[in-house]
Amino acid sequence: KRNLSIGEIVCQLIQVCRIEDAVSPxxxxxxLASFDNIVVMGMGExxx
Numbered sequence: 724k725r726n727l728s729i730g731e732i733v734c735q736l737i738q739v740c741r742i743e744d745a746v747s748p749x750x751x752x753x754x755l756a757s758f759d760n761i762v763v764m765g766m767g768e769x770x771x
Contacts, residue, residue, distance in 0.1 A: 736761065 727735075736758070
């Protein structure tokens with residue numbers, strides 16, 4: 724197993740935006756779907 728690179732994470736976000744635009748054409752007219760928050764699981768502080 725390995726961690727995703729930053730580029731792979733960004734590519735996934737772009738893909739989700741494109742899918743969201745295809746599902747919601749009225750929002751697609753405004754450009755790519757926007758996200759206010761992105762939560763990356765498992766990136767918290769290590770247990771002390």
